[in-house]
């Protein structure tokens with residue numbers, strides 16, 4: 046398997062979460078209230094899965110190795126765009142968390158911010174994913190030998206393996222320090 050295989054599977058799950066949140070957006074429009082639990086689950090998904098697990102492999106492994114290669118101007122440009130987009134996604138999820146927390150605490154005016162940031166994320170992810178799937182992942186594979194690709198795939202598995210421990214370690218740390 047090529048190392049972009051797991052990244053592309055992960056894109057498919059991100060798309061499914063995006064469509065669930067799109068459904069939530071429609072429900073907010075109809076009912077004028079938000080499902081705080083669903084949004085909290087979505088936020089955890091974006092932070093733990095889309096950002097730490099998925100963008101983590103892209104940035105900490107794939108892009109890290111890619112910058113050591115003689116990248117074309119076009120590929121350098123796209124990689125820098127992707128990095129900037131990851132930062133944007135992180136920031137938008139943070140803003141969604143703030144809006145969701147305010148709403149949960151009784152500030153009903155925050156509903157419009159929940160809608161705003163949900164719309165931003167729903168608009169953002171499919172475009173970002175398409176850029177990677179259709180314009181980046183396949184051409185950049187050519188910079189890596191078969192052996193390098195195998196090593197990268199192995200490093201992806203190793204990276205994934207430690208994340209479940211990292212997540213729950215953080216949860217226990219957080220509860221202890223409350």
Ligand SMILES: [Fe+2]
Pocket residue numbers: 100103127131173177
């Ligand atoms: Fe990405």
Ligand SMILES: [Fe+2]
Pocket residue numbers: 052056099100103174177
């Ligand atoms: Fe991605």
